[in-house]
Amino acid sequence: MILSCKRGIIVLLNSALTYLITATCACLKLASSIFLFNVKVLERKDNKMKIRGIIMDKYIINGGNPLKGEVVISGAKNAAVAIVAATILCDEPCVLENVPEISDISICLKILREMGATVQVTGKNTVYFDTTGIHNPVVPYDLARSMRASSYFLGTLLGRFHEAYVPMPGGCDLGDRPIDQHLKAFKSLGASDDMHAGVVHVHCDELYGGQIYFDFITVGATINAIFAGVKAKGLTVIENAAKEPHIVDLANFLNSMGADIRGAGTDVIKIRGVNKLKGITYAVIPDQIEAGTYMVMAAATRGDVLVKNVIPKHLESITAKLRKIGVTVDEFDESVRVCVEPNVRFTKTSVKTMPHPGFPTDMQPQLSTLLTLADGTSIVTDDIFENRFRYVAELRRMGADISVDGKVAIIQGVGKLIGAPVRATDLRAGAAMVIAGLAAEGQTIIDDIFHIERGYENIDLKVQALGGDMVKRYFPDLNAQAISG
Numbered sequence: 001m002i003l004s005c006k007r008g009i010i011v012l013l014n015s016a017l018t019y020l021i022t023a024t025c026a027c028l029k030l031a032s033s034i035f036l037f038n039v040k041v042l043e044r045k046d047n048k049m050k051i052r053g054i055i056m057d058k059y060i061i062n063g064g065n066p067l068k069g070e071v072v073i074s075g076a077k078n079a080a081v082a083i084v085a086a087t088i089l090c091d092e093p094c095v096l097e098n099v100p101e102i103s104d105i106s107i108c109l110k111i112l113r114e115m116g117a118t119v120q121v122t123g124k125n126t127v128y129f130d131t132t133g134i135h136n137p138v139v140p141y142d143l144a145r146s147m148r149a150s151s152y153f154l155g156t157l158l159g160r161f162h163e164a165y166v167p168m169p170g171g172c173d174l175g176d177r178p179i180d181q182h183l184k185a186f187k188s189l190g191a192s193d194d195m196h197a198g199v200v201h202v203h204c205d206e207l208y209g210g211q212i213y214f215d216f217i218t219v220g221a222t223i224n225a226i227f228a229g230v231k232a233k234g235l236t237v238i239e240n241a242a243k244e245p246h247i248v249d250l251a252n253f254l255n256s257m258g259a260d261i262r263g264a265g266t267d268v269i270k271i272r273g274v275n276k277l278k279g280i281t282y283a284v285i286p287d288q289i290e291a292g293t294y295m296v297m298a299a300a301t302r303g304d305v306l307v308k309n310v311i312p313k314h315l316e317s318i319t320a321k322l323r324k325i326g327v328t329v330d331e332f333d334e335s336v337r338v339c340v341e342p343n344v345r346f347t348k349t350s351v352k353t354m355p356h357p358g359f360p361t362d363m364q365p366q367l368s369t370l371l372t373l374a375d376g377t378s379i380v381t382d383d384i385f386e387n388r389f390r391y392v393a394e395l396r397r398m399g400a401d402i403s404v405d406g407k408v409a410i411i412q413g414v415g416k417l418i419g420a421p422v423r424a425t426d427l428r429a430g431a432a433m434v435i436a437g438l439a440a441e442g443q444t445i446i447d448d449i450f451h452i453e454r455g456y457e458n459i460d461l462k463v464q465a466l467g468g469d470m471v472k473r474y475f476p477d478l479n480a481q482a483i484s485g
């Protein structure tokens with residue numbers, strides 16, 4: 001009796017102890033989760049950067065509202081990332097205006113700061129740069145890996161220091177993205193390259209002007225060739241150059257500082273190297289792709305939107321396709337109005353992406369989304385990158401009828417999309433999901449929105465101002481916390 005009573009007490013004590021340990025562990029885990037969550041939220045508030053895997057931000061969209069009103073387009077991401085990198089070539093402080101508040105830019109600014117530059121955000125979209133404090137041509141590994149445009153530091157550091165160490169650039173997963181043409185351009189101007197542990201090293205004793213012929217049209221390599229050519233001795237001629245608006249903007253920025261670049265915007269660019277570049281204040285051009293995205297958003301929701309602060313000439317290929325589909329586009333000096341007349345049905349069309357002035361690959365996912373709402377079968381060809389149709393699987397979850405064969409997508413119009421949980425598989429794919437969600441019936445929840453925040457300033461707020469029901473929500477990523485714990 002006494003023995004069984006003792007055993008009972010021991011069992012009771014054991015269970016109490018187990019309970020206590022379990023409860024303490026649970027509390028500790030919860031506390032560490034809350035701590036981690038808050039720390040990461042704070043980090044994000046400071047840098048406006050998404051920290052993947054700890055917090056899952058999602059956009060929640062309730063579709064069906066026609067977007068109406070006005071939207072102001074921000075500075076161009078792809079111009080700004082090049083121009084920010086170009087401040088390394090400047091011998092004096094300079095100021096950039098109309099710099100978009102997006103995470104790709106936050107990373108560029110962080111790279112410059114970590115290398116020793118003084119970078120201050122002095123007002124909304126205005127940034128002061130003094131890069132004279134940079135003495136070491138080495139780009140921090142993790143920051144460079146998260147962005148394609150980090151390759152631009154190869155050209156600017158090579159131009160200034162005759163040497164650069166830059167980790168192989170990351171960016172949107174659009175398939176293999178080699179930099180052989182960048183290195184070929186540097187070689188034509190007298191530089192050598194090697195790679196060690198994922199870091200590209202380019203170097204020379206002196207850069208000399210030379211002839212560069214690109215095997216195919218490449219935006220990034222054209223920009224890097226310009227950077228090196230600006231500081232090379234003598235004349236550099238770039239043939240088969242890319243003609244995108246951001247290349248012209250970059251050349252205008254460098255010329256305002258004292259560079260001598262002619263022919264930007266054509267396929268032959270001539271550069272006479274200079275020794276010094278002076279400090280200036282310069283405003284980045286409006287973003288062609290952000291503007292195009294809002295134009296398609298207005299069309300897909302059958303809304304009526306005035307897209308302001310744009311250069312309509314840069315939008316011509318997008319405007320032409322929208323008109324062919326049945327959308328009304330009116331052009332003004334610095335804005336375009338996009339609306340859909342009441343009884344108009346969208347018409348199928350074929351699209352092939354091309355370098356500028358052709359239809360941009362960065363608008364292909366958005367336009368394809370609109371084509372899912374058109375009558376008939378549309379054919380979309382995009383062979384600029386290896387893999388720009390990853391969003392298709394997500395759109396199918398919303399009822400789209402699309403088949404992909406290599407670089408060609410065949411879109412059978414379905415008339416309407418139905419909201420679903422989807423993922424932003426890359427930046428422009430994410431923009432396509434936003435358009436699909438706004439046009440769809442019901443609720444769409446978009447995951448991995450850090451891709452979208454790489455290139456769209458305050459997209460949720462801009463959509464809300466147009467009457468769209470779209471909000472951002474933070475969710476703790478329980479899996480990541482379990483791993484962290």
Ligand code: EPU
Binds near residue numbers: 183220386427
């Ligand atoms: N390519 C090579 N070797 C090179 C360079 C490019 O094979 O040395 C290939 C690429 O893999 C691709 C094609 O050439 O298949 C074109 O690439 P390009 O160099 O023109 O593109 P990028 O400089 O890597 C920029 C934009 C992209 C945009 C493309 C095309 C920036 C930071 N990125 O990329 O923007 O799609 O030009 O217009 O400017 C985006 O904003 O969503 C985006 C992906």
